[in-house]
Amino acid sequence: MTQPKVRWGVLATGGIAAQFAADLALVEGAELAAVGSRSAESAGAFAERFGFARAHGSYEALAADDEVDVVYVATPHAMHFDAARACIEGGKGVLVEKPITLDLAEAARLVAAAREREVFLMEAMWMRMNPAIRKITELVDEGAIGWISSIHADFGLHGPFPAEHRLRDPKLGGGALLDLGVYPINLVHLILGAPAEVRSWAHLTPEGVDENTGVLMGFQNGAVAALTCSINGESRNAASITGTEGRIDLPQGFFVPREFTLTRPGLAPETFQFPFEGSGYQFEAAEVQRCVLAGEPESPLMPHATSLEVMNLLDTIRSEIGVAY
Incomplete structure (x- = not known):
């Protein structure tokens, strides 16, 4: 058919x-x-x-x-x-x-x-629909690396960007947090859910948007997450998910990965590869089509509740670092 x-x-x-x-x-x-x-x-x-x-x-x-x-x-x-x-x-x-x-x-x-x-x-x-990310969530759910104790992730662009650039324009929602920080935050939310506490710090541009931001999250079960985002320095743009029984490392470009490495004590590191054509947007488009054709009002991979929880986190961080649009 x-x-x-x-x-x-x-x-x-x-x-x-x-x-x-x-x-x-x-x-x-x-x-x-x-x-x-x-x-x-x-x-x-x-x-x-x-x-x-x-x-x-x-x-x-x-x-x-x-x-x-x-x-x-x-x-x-x-x-x-x-x-x-x-x-x-x-x-x-x-x-x-x-x-x-x-x-x-x-x-x-x-x-x-x-x-x-x-x-x-x-x-x-789109990161949540990526095949490698979906495999990672499957491994975590299966207990492949035990209890998750910490997540580290960073996303920084080289810069510096001129004052007129959209990334420095508060009227356009500029700054590192909404453009880049959403990826580390979404990764953490995907694995650990919403944190119990958030602490944030940022250096702001003269226009009043964040150009270098750090976020520390604490979770009710004892897990922690350390995240950074920046528009004035290119970081590794990588991520690590650490558990009591191993670690999953996502390489540069963790937000659209084609591979990751699973490391467990006493075993050789295992690399999982997911080659694909294009830029990676096709996976979210395919999920939208699946939902629309099935008559589903939202996707289980990115439900409304998740968007609202993440946006609440972004609001909390912006309040702490003093950024207003």
Whole structure:
């Protein structure tokens, strides 16, 4: 039997939208239906480049397109809420780029809107759909490395970025935390859940966004997590999950891994490899399609509750480090 089609719309035409659109070609049943941009010229060029059937010169027109089933929202952070809500009100399923919104209040309103309209909604935390990450959670659940005692993860970009860059613009949700810190935080949340306590520190740019941030989390069961994110220094961008019976090491690019190493006492290190084509966005697109075709309003791999819990953590950290958008 042929795979049923899911008609995709892409909202915005920047770099991440282009990577996602390219990976859609790897997803069976994905139909490139329409693209929307604030510029008709940009929408037309994007549609021609990737093979979308229609181009809309506004986000509103895409949200109203009756021949679109689900929309990927790829705008800067500060525009996520309005763009996603417009699509939800247009009856579309929505995959909204991380972070789902700028704060918990907006995220809760978006979830409520999707539930009221009975349409699919998922935050695009692609790391959670990655095959290597899913294998890691399976190993952890099976007790392969025993009780998890600690997680260490870092994500830093080289920089420095000029003052006008979006990563330094508080109006766009700039700073290291929402762009980069969400990955270490999501990894920890995936393995250990929500922490009992959080302690954070950051150095801020003159614009008031965090450029170098450290987060320490403590969990009720005694586990700890130490995380950093930065836009002024390229770190290892790696992660380690340590347990009483072994350790799992994720190499550089831990947020989109193609392999990891399992080390246990008395045994040779074991490397698990998961080669794949494309950039890795196809896995979240495939999960969206599975849910939409099954009539599921949310994904068990990235449920609404997870997005809300992580956004609550981000709000807590921002409060501690003194960042406001």
